[in-house]
Amino acid sequence: MADDKDQDALAEEWANALMKEEGGAEAPAAEVAEAAAGGSSDDALADEWAKALATQEVDGVKKEKEQTYLRTQTHEPEFKDMTAEHKAQRQNPGTKRDLDFILDIPLEVSAELGRTKLLINELLQLGQGSVIELNKLAGEPMEIFVNGKLVARGEAVVINEKFGIRLTDIISPIERVKQLA
Secondary structure, eight states: OHHHHHHHHHHHHHHHHHHHHTTOOOOOHHHHHHHHHTTOHHHHHHHHHHHHHHHHHHHHHHHHHHHHHHHHHOOOOOOOOOHHHHHHHHHOTTSOOOOGGGTTOOOOEEEEOOOOOOOHHHHHTOOTTOOOOOSSOTTOOEEEEETTEEEEEEEEEEETTEEEEEEEEEOOHHHHHHHHO
């Protein structure tokens, strides 16, 4: 007798769960009681299982169709074989690399005559004609920065009434890497 009650409770739980999945409300208690009273709870449970399996099979077919469609819409990537070019460049290091694609990238170039630190009070007292002492000595080379990284040193020149810099020393790649650390 207790076994029948457990089966009825389980059937009721399954029916309620299936109704929730289908978007409906819980199964009315009268239908569950009718199924239990009629002795057809096994049949009702079998029907619910069949419904659930059919729904699962339909979902599986839909997913398979979607995957097939996606496979037809995607293509394998095609990569250029660069091994021959790489080997040729290693054998002839003097050959020109094709770097034209980076020539239009804008860079910020700045020249620094020197630096100093000021207190806010000192800054507020500056006026026209004030002199600020820098940390560089007269005749010391100016520093040239590209995007904030030191790349060269040089001396100031005047060309057509405009300032310019004559490069006297270009920083080696090893020194540039050391600056990054």
